[in-house]
Amino acid sequence: MSALASLNLSVALQVGGCESVLAAVQRERPDVVILDGVCESTGNLADVDAVTHAFPEMSVIVVGAISTPEFLKAAMHAGVREVVEGAADTTGIETALRRVADKVARRVMPKIATVLVWLPCKGGSGATFLAANTAYLLASEYGKRTALVDVDLSVGDAAFLVTERPAETNIADIARNISRLDASMLVASMQHVLPNFAVLAAPDSLERGMEVTADRVDEIMALLESLYDYVVVNVGRNIDNIAVRAIDRATWLLPVLQLSVPAIRDTRRVLSTLESLGVASETIHLVASRVDRHGEIEVGDAERTLGRKVEISIPNDYLAVSKSENQGVPLARLDPQNPIVRAARQLIEGMPGCEAKPRAGWIANLLKGN
Numbered sequence: 001m002s003a004l005a006s007l008n009l010s011v012a013l014q015v016g017g018c019e020s021v022l023a024a025v026q027r028e029r030p031d032v033v034i035l036d037g038v039c040e041s042t043g044n045l046a047d048v049d050a051v052t053h054a055f056p057e058m059s060v061i062v063v064g065a066i067s068t069p070e071f072l073k074a075a076m077h078a079g080v081r082e083v084v085e086g087a088a089d090t091t092g093i094e095t096a097l098r099r100v101a102d103k104v105a106r107r108v109m110p111k112i113a114t115v116l117v118w119l120p121c122k123g124g125s126g127a128t129f130l131a132a133n134t135a136y137l138l139a140s141e142y143g144k145r146t147a148l149v150d151v152d153l154s155v156g157d158a159a160f161l162v163t164e165r166p167a168e169t170n171i172a173d174i175a176r177n178i179s180r181l182d183a184s185m186l187v188a189s190m191q192h193v194l195p196n197f198a199v200l201a202a203p204d205s206l207e208r209g210m211e212v213t214a215d216r217v218d219e220i221m222a223l224l225e226s227l228y229d230y231v232v233v234n235v236g237r238n239i240d241n242i243a244v245r246a247i248d249r250a251t252w253l254l255p256v257l258q259l260s261v262p263a264i265r266d267t268r269r270v271l272s273t274l275e276s277l278g279v280a281s282e283t284i285h286l287v288a289s290r291v292d293r294h295g296e297i298e299v300g301d302a303e304r305t306l307g308r309k310v311e312i313s314i315p316n317d318y319l320a321v322s323k324s325e326n327q328g329v330p331l332a333r334l335d336p337q338n339p340i341v342r343a344a345r346q347l348i349e350g351m352p353g354c355e356a357k358p359r360a361g362w363i364a365n366l367l368k369g370n
Helices: 002-007 021-028 042-054 069-077 090-108 127-140 171-176 183-188 214-227 241-248 261-276 299-306 318-327 339-348 362-368
Strands: 011-015 032-036 059-065 082-085 114-120 146-150 191-194 197-200 230-234 252-257 286-291 310-315
Touching: 011 021, 021 032, 021 042, 032 090, 042 059, 042 069, 042 261, 059 090, 069 082, 069 241, 069 261, 082 090, 090 214, 114 127, 114 241, 127 146, 127 191, 127 197, 127 230, 127 252, 127 286, 127 318, 127 339, 146 214, 171 214, 183 214, 214 230, 214 241, 252 261, 261 299, 286 299, 299 310, 310 339
Parallel strands: 011 032, 032 059, 059 082, 114 230, 114 252, 146 197, 146 230, 252 286, 286 310
Antiparallel strands: 191 197
């Protein structure tokens, strides 16, 4: 792997058992640890978890693992960045190391776009609705060139929340033609809701979703970041390798929770996984959704349990959200003064480059809808 000398990474290789991994890492302090043949089952991941918690900035690549869905999920929770299947494959390892090098480089390079990644901590949290409506607000009220990208490859429906028109192309079409990808192809493949707001829809079936790989998501995201001021990403509930690629690129990571005991328990697991993956604490901004001021559990209760501040509370308004979803029209366009929209504005105005702006009157909003 002499071609990797230019990547400027320090690499430690561990072959055999996991027991001495922590000692080796403490001694060498590498950027990357490659574990070859040490993790053939989920039971061996406990030592890896200890390493990633102790050294969150370090990346772990596992080689020779059995990449069943159960193992991959457990590996992500343990903080593993890359899994190279089968016997030690030089090409696979080189590719994984290049991705790690890109991640390290992004820590010190200024971002072109601000990337907002919305992550549901539990199903039904409203993360997709908030992602779609935040993206629409950034474009319509704050004048930002905004892209909404749906990488929830199983049930992603973010596009349907901002436009009633079905997508002619989606992220799977771009992934299939990745060798031809350029700015003009990408822009032409997106749905243009406003002149400065475009949507890249999720695949229209589970089978099509299988065509989208983490590497291709990386390429698409990199190009979007060069074209837009804000890239808003909707990810699925499972933190898989595609979600990790989006999380790695996040300027703001927005986990969304509801104020219930099961949801708070799931949020604690999500935060633990993010810590294992080395996500910087300052990147994470908790959002509480569907907040009922007469609810049994209050925001303060969640904050004390999680040991983190909730950035913003989104009030509950089932009827307004349902009307917006059924019509495929952003809530900010249907009801600009809805409490949910006001809370979303408050969140946006705490983001980089989004100072408060005067609100348009009702006549301007009416004209905007025509």
